[in-house]
Amino acid sequence: MKQDYYEILGLSKGATKAEIKKAYRKKAIEFHPDKNPGNSKAEETFKQAAEAYEILSNDDKRAKYDRFGHQAFEGGFGGGGGGGMNMDDIFSQFGDIFGNSGFGGGGGGGFSGFGGFGGGGQRRVKGSNLRIRVSLTIEEIANGAEKKIKVKRKVQAEGTTYKTCSTCSGTGQVTRITNTILGRMQTASPCTVCGGAGQTIDQKPADADAHGLIAKEETVTIKIPAGVEDGMQLKVSGKGNEAPGNGVPGDLLVAIEEKPHATLQREGDNLHYDLYISYSEAVLGASREIDTVSGKVRIKVDEGVQSGKILRLRGKGISNINGYGKGDLLVHVNVWTPKVLNKEQRDFFEKMATDENFQPNPEKSDKSFFEKVKDMFS
Numbered sequence: 362m363k364q365d366y367y368e369i370l371g372l373s374k375g376a377t378k379a380e381i382k383k384a385y386r387k388k389a390i391e392f393h394p395d396k397n398p399g400n401s402k403a404e405e406t407f408k409q410a411a412e413a414y415e416i417l418s419n420d421d422k423r424a425k426y427d428r429f430g431h432q433a434f435e436g437g438f439g440g441g442g443g444g445g446m447n448m449d450d451i452f453s454q455f456g457d458i459f460g461n462s463g464f465g466g467g468g469g470g471g472f473s474g475f476g477g478f479g480g481g482g483q484r485r486v487k488g489s490n491l492r493i494r495v496s497l498t499i500e501e502i503a504n505g506a507e508k509k510i511k512v513k514r515k516v517q518a519e520g521t522t523y524k525t526c527s528t529c530s531g532t533g534q535v536t537r538i539t540n541t542i543l544g545r546m547q548t549a550s551p552c553t554v555c556g557g558a559g560q561t562i563d564q565k566p567a568d569a570d571a572h573g574l575i576a577k578e579e580t581v582t583i584k585i586p587a588g589v590e591d592g593m594q595l596k597v598s599g600k601g602n603e604a605p606g607n608g609v610p611g612d613l614l615v616a617i618e619e620k621p622h623a624t625l626q627r628e629g630d631n632l633h634y635d636l637y638i639s640y641s642e643a644v645l646g647a648s649r650e651i652d653t654v655s656g657k658v659r660i661k662v663d664e665g666v667q668s669g670k671i672l673r674l675r676g677k678g679i680s681n682i683n684g685y686g687k688g689d690l691l692v693h694v695n696v697w698t699p700k701v702l703n704k705e706q707r708d709f710f711e712k713m714a715t716d717e718n719f720q721p722n723p724e725k726s727d728k729s730f731f732e733k734v735k736d737m738f739s
Contacts (some may be wrong), residue, residue: 521573559608588682630688668696
């Protein structure tokens with residue numbers, strides 16, 4: 362089981378943005394690979410702290426994590442929010458955390474910031490992400506689904522070759538040292554010639570773009586876990602646009618859209634169904650067929666049922682995204698009052714107007730509207 366992001370940074374759930382940033386900075390300095398060469402445990406802690414910061418520093422991602430936990434970013438999508446981070450992703454955060462100079466301190470010493478390990482490693486460029494929207498029915502959301510989607514993504518053209526960038530010597534970055542009153546300061550920025558890739562085009566086919574890439578349509582299989590919500594975003598790692606040279610592909614970001622259902626209304630993990638019955642069915646009782654996410658089922662309506670009665674079908678709702686079982690299907694009984702009567706019908710109801718069986722006489726067991734609403738959320 363993955364460790365809680367707040368625990369990784371040593372924070373409480375009410376931590377402010379400033380506290381999150383400070384805690385991550387402390388962890389990053391303590392467990393940075395340059396400071397702990399050959400220590401795999403320190404490197405793993407370093408990565409975990411970066412992943413925790415990537416989620417908790419983003420208001421939208423943090424809100425989803427607080428509500429759904431790690432499942433909001435996983436569900437078979439390669440670590441949605443941060444689980445797919447590599448060292449390049451982590452070092453790209455340092456401009457925000459440590460300023461443009463990375464860790465670099467006076468005298469040209471300290472950590473290298475953007476350059477990977479030891480200050481001399483090559484910085485691998487990541488391809489751009491792609492975004493698509495997937496529409497799902499209530500049934501697909503309730504039970505999970507597998508979708509095959511055609512995506513047009515950029516890939517390296519066959520026959521494209523690259524050579525080491527002469528400007529940055531293949532590191533993907535240009536280092537500058539300036540003298541200040543505090544001493545010599547080292548700054549690093551992506552190479553403007555190769556765009557940070559460390560390589561430039563040597564040869565490419567005529568149909569490739571300036572980066573040696575061509576557009577290609579590909580069918581991507583997306584496994585969608587049960588219980589997703591409208592507006593939730595999932596990630597398929599490595600299925601975005603490829604990067605030139607030895608770069609890593611971007612990701613495919615999948616936005617979930619929930620299709621409206623003809624008879625079912627969703628509320629969290631619960632579903633609501635409006636059942637309309639006739640006055641005769643309310644008096645005599647009835648057996649009716651209704652929709653559920655697993656097909657139609659037949660339910661019994663007892664004789665003498667009151668309009669507003671709620672029948673709860675347990676476990677007939679939506680699967681919880683965190684695996685906490687299923688919600689319920691709440692059937693709201695509505696007695697349909699006839700609007701037009703013939704003479705015989707009108708005569709009958711006029712005779713019954715003073716009959717005690719037709720007079721309202723609620724018992725203590727007949728709950729009020731507000732009690733019914735309270736029960737729905739209990």
